[in-house]
Amino acid sequence: MTGRPFAGDVQRAVADAHRREWAFVLAATTRTTRDLDLAEEAVQDAYVSALTAWARDGVPSAPGAWLTTAARRNALNALKRGQVLRTKLPLLLEREPAEEDDSMETGGPDTIPDDRLRLVFTCCHPALAGEAQVALTLRLVCGVATGDIAQAFLVSEPTMAARLTRAKKKIAAARIPYVVPAAADLPDRLYAVLGVIHLLYTLGHTAPSGEDLVRADLAERAIDLARMLRDLLPEPEVLGLLALLVVNHARRATRTDAQGRLLRLADQDRTAWDREAIAEGDRLVLAALDAGPPGRYTLQAAIAALHAEAETYDRTDWAQILALYDALLEAWPSPVVALNRAIALGMVAGPAAALAEVERLEDDGALARYHYLPATRADLLVRLDRRAEAVPAYRAALDLVDNDAERAFLAERLAECAGVAH
Amino acid sequence: MAQYAVMIFERETPGGAADLPPEVIEAHIALPDRVAALGGRIVAGLALEPSGTATTIRGREMVTDGPFIESKEAIAGVFVLEARDLDHALALAKLTPIVDGGVEVRPLVDFRVVES
Numbered sequence: 001m002t003g004r005p006f007a008g009d010v011q012r013a014v015a016d017a018h019r020r021e022w023a024f025v026l027a028a029t030t031r032t033t034r035d036l037d038l039a040e041e042a043v044q045d046a047y048v049s050a051l052t053a054w055a056r057d058g059v060p061s062a063p064g065a066w067l068t069t070a071a072r073r074n075a076l077n078a079l080k081r082g083q084v085l086r087t088k089l090p091l092l093l094e095r096e097p098a099e100e101d102d103s104m105e106t107g108g109p110d111t112i113p114d115d116r117l118r119l120v121f122t123c124c125h126p127a128l129a130g131e132a133q134v135a136l137t138l139r140l141v142c143g144v145a146t147g148d149i150a151q152a153f154l155v156s157e158p159t160m161a162a163r164l165t166r167a168k169k170k171i172a173a174a175r176i177p178y179v180v181p182a183a184a185d186l187p188d189r190l191y192a193v194l195g196v197i198h199l200l201y202t203l204g205h206t207a208p209s210g211e212d213l214v215r216a217d218l219a220e221r222a223i224d225l226a227r228m229l230r231d232l233l234p235e236p237e238v239l240g241l242l243a244l245l246v247v248n249h250a251r252r253a254t255r256t257d258a259q260g261r262l263l264r265l266a267d268q269d270r271t272a273w274d275r276e277a278i279a280e281g282d283r284l285v286l287a288a289l290d291a292g293p294p295g296r297y298t299l300q301a302a303i304a305a306l307h308a309e310a311e312t313y314d315r316t317d318w319a320q321i322l323a324l325y326d327a328l329l330e331a332w333p334s335p336v337v338a339l340n341r342a343i344a345l346g347m348v349a350g351p352a353a354a355l356a357e358v359e360r361l362e363d364d365g366a367l368a369r370y371h372y373l374p375a376t377r378a379d380l381l382v383r384l385d386r387r388a389e390a391v392p393a394y395r396a397a398l399d400l401v402d403n404d405a406e407r408a409f410l411a412e413r414l415a416e417c418a419g420v421a422h
Numbered sequence: 423m424a425q426y427a428v429m430i431f432e433r434e435t436p437g438g439a440a441d442l443p444p445e446v447i448e449a450h451i452a453l454p455d456r457v458a459a460l461g462g463r464i465v466a467g468l469a470l471e472p473s474g475t476a477t478t479i480r481g482r483e484m485v486t487d488g489p490f491i492e493s494k495e496a497i498a499g500v501f502v503l504e505a506r507d508l509d510h511a512l513a514l515a516k517l518t519p520i521v522d523g524g525v526e527v528r529p530l531v532d533f534r535v536v537e538s
Contacts, residue, residue, distance in 0.1 A: 174529045
């Protein structure tokens with residue numbers, strides 16, 4: 001590169017490399033350090049040194065390779081200086097024979113193996129608690145700072161740091177291997193990874209508490225992760241999950257009105273949906289459906305795509321959505337799916353049929369703490385013009401909801417009914 | 423190879439080990455060979471009398487009747503397992519015959535048999 005780049009350009013290049021290359025650099029560095037903590041610190045330092053080095057020498061043509069080399073050197077220096085208490089339990093890495101001489105000293109930029117899948121499967125190992133899996137994935141795979149993860153989970157930074165440390169300790173002490181699972185275990189383990197990504201998106205999409213309905217950054221991180229996984233392991237359900245996230249994200253701008261109030265699907269401005277993203281989701285759904293019997297994410301994505309493609313709420317292909325819910329209930333028997341199926345049934349066979357299903361779910365008791373159950377009951381009662389009965393159902397939903405935007409929405413529905421009923 | 427303790431927790435029955443169905447006992451006897459066939463090794467095993475026979479010393483002095491922790495499921499036995507990693511250990515531990523409980527797999531810091 002000729003001449004020194006501007007400081008702003010360098011910062012942008014480093015930020016860009018952080019977003020795009022963090023997982024690659026950390027995974028490759030972990031291969032040589034065999035210690036997640038040491039690798040994490042060395043990679044962090046490599047990004048810091050990139051700010052000055054790239055300002056001095058120009059932005060390298062392969063930033064990931066530059067950062068990996070720098071991170072490995074940092075780790076090696078830390079070990080030489082004896083600053084690191086090298087754990088007695090190095091991360092377990094099965095080495096393929098061809099990689100035998102891939103050591104800290106010799107691993108050149110041309111020979112960096114792509115270990116991102118190993119990193120993802122290690123972070124999402126079922127022996128780790130669900131919230132630890134999500135936090136570790138954010139920290140190690142996405143490179144999100146501990147303080148930001150703490151904020152997303154509404155805990156203090158020391159609490160989140162302790163949670164991450166505990167998870168990394170367990171990986172080392174219990175000897176969770178740094179490998180992509182064997183073919184026999186892959187389907188189950190892949191669902192664990194997809195579950196983490198989906199949860200991350202859900203956290204970003206509907207914050208469980210607090211005021212912001214959309215935490216766009218978390219949702220976008222989840223989509224980045226799903227894209228990365230699609231590139232590395234294009235299994236049908238990976239395509240399905242990516243499709244589901246992309247289609248839901250395409251509608252993000254219309255979930256609330258200008259005042260931040262929640263809007264029903266029927267009331268959303270469909271012209272504001274991201275048509276390009278919906279088309280991408282549709283292509284992904286078709287590719288996933290082509291690959292064989294659809295799994296739960298592909299079916300959910302197919303349902304979301306049908307909603308997204310409908311011109312209006314009433315002109316949605318409800319019959320096909322109901323058929324997809326039938327298939328989904330079989331692939332993934334869950335009371336939440338049964339509730340959503342009941343809503344589709346209501347659009348095909350009328351609110352009375354749906355109400356009977358909702359009452360069956362109420363008797364079942366599995367959704368006793370789920371505010372959408374009484375909220376759905378209330379909506380159906382309104383459609384049946386039984387508004388006086390809808391009032392206690394909306395109240396029950398309000399007692400259970402913990403998201404401010406959804407609370408405001410339910411309070412408004414309640415006020416409408418109570419006004420008419422009294 | 424890494425070492426793990428596999429702790430067997432079972433709902434207790436009045437007769438203890440005598441109440442175990444014969445097929446469970448046979449499965450226990452066959453376990454070391456099944457583990458070895460899958461590349462692991464059972465290094466040692468302990469089968470415990472029911473928790474009603476336990477005596478607990480709290481602190482240094484207080485002697486009480488019964489196990490340290492009272493629960494519906496009590497620890498019924500422990501074996502020491504050698505496996506390549508946690509995935510391997512979990513696959514092997516799943517072979518443990520269980521009547522109405524489960525197993526806990528815990529990595530070991532150390533295991534040794536003290537020679538006299």
